[in-house]
Amino acid sequence: VKYEQVDGSLGALGYVVAQLAHPTSSGGPSIAGDTLSSATAVLFAALFKSDASLAGRAAAAVGHAGLRGPLPLPIGATSTPTPDSADAKEADKAPARPPPSQTAVVKRLRELMGDKDMKVVMQAARAAGHLCAGSEEATVLEPLVEELLALASNKTEEVQFAVGDALSFAFGGVCVSAGEVLRSGFESLAVSNKFFSGGGE
Numbered sequence: 119v120k121y122e123q124v125d126g127s128l129g130a131l132g133y134v135v136a137q138l139a140h141p142t143s144s145g146g147p148s149i150a151g152d153t154l155s156s157a158t159a160v161l162f163a164a165l166f167k168s169d170a171s172l173a174g175r176a177a178a179a180v181g182h183a184g185l186r187g188p189l190p191l192p193i194g195a196t197s198t199p200t201p202d203s204a205d206a207k208e209a210d211k212a213p214a215r216p217p218p219s220q221t222a223v224v225k226r227l228r229e230l231m232g233d234k235d236m237k238v239v240m241q242a243a244r245a246a247g248h249l250c251a252g253s254e255e256a257t258v259l260e261p262l263v264e265e266l267l268a269l270a271s272n273k274t275e276e277v278q279f280a281v282g283d284a285l286s287f288a289f290g291g292v293c294v295s296a297g298e299v300l301r302s303g304f305e306s307l308a309v310s311n312k313f314f315s316g317g318g319e
Contacts, residue, residue, distance in 0.1 A: 125175050131161050132179025133300055140186040158183070158190050159218055165226045166215040174238030177230050180223060181245025184252045185296045193257055194219020220258055223249070228265045240280035243269060244306075247284025251296075263288055283307050 135157050161183060164176035183189060194217070213229065216222045227249070230242035246262040253259060266288065270281050283306050286292050298304060 121172070124172060128161070128164055128172070128175045128179045129182075131157060132182035135161060135183035135190070136186050136296070136300055139183065139190045154190055162191070162218045162223065163215065165223065165230075166213050168213075170230075170233055170235050170238050173226075173230060174233070174235065174241040177227055177238075177245040178241040180227075181241075181248035182300055184249040185299060187252045188255065188258075189220050189223060189249070189253075191218050191220050191223065193255060194221035220253075220255065224258055224261050228261060231265055231269055236274050236277055239269070239272070239274075239277055243277065243280040243284045244287075247287035248299075250284075250288035251290070251292075259288070279306060279308055 135154070138154055138157075161176060161180055165173055165180060167173045167176065180189070213226070216225075227242050227246050231239055231246070233239055233242070243266060246266055250259050250262055263285070266281050266284050270278065270285075272278060272281070286307055292307060294304060294307070
């Protein structure tokens with residue numbers, strides 16, 4: 119499978135989960151819970167790919183999936199067990215994947231916001247803002263906002279813009295709707311016409 123195919127599939131999957139997890143707000147159809155669970159599980163697993171660029175793309179897709187409302191995952195434990203030494207060698211190849219949960223997603227996004235690839239950092243930061251926009255859970259909001267505020271001191275201008283976008287979504291009042299983000303080529307508030315014109319839904 120080519121990289122471009124995986125990249126495109128992840129983007130599409132984020133949109134699909136967003137539409138189907140919250141059919142009332144999206145106007146989309148409802149589907150069997152098992153189908154939605156399977157789609158979400160694939161997206162969750164992609165967050166832990168050893169290829170950071172694909173993990174970053176998965177992060178962006180997860181952010182879209184959680185933009186309309188909470189991710190269709192259990193909250194999960196607030197802490198994860200420390201892997202034993204037998205897992206250390208495998209952990210060097212790819213991050214250990216915990217059971218699917220919102221808490222695990224938050225932890226992984228925080229890890230990706232510390233990646234050396236600035237594109238991955240920006241994708242994870244924007245995803246964090248989108249998840250905050252769709253969630254009311256303190257276990258999601260508090261650690262992500264904390265990480266975004268810490269990331270604001272990054273010296274890369276593009277990262278600063280991404281963090282600003284994320285915090286705007288996290289605290290609300292943005293001039294674009296979830297539908298506009300999902301259905302258009304929306305990239306950032308800075309290049310959104312509605313942001314400058316002050317338009318709303």
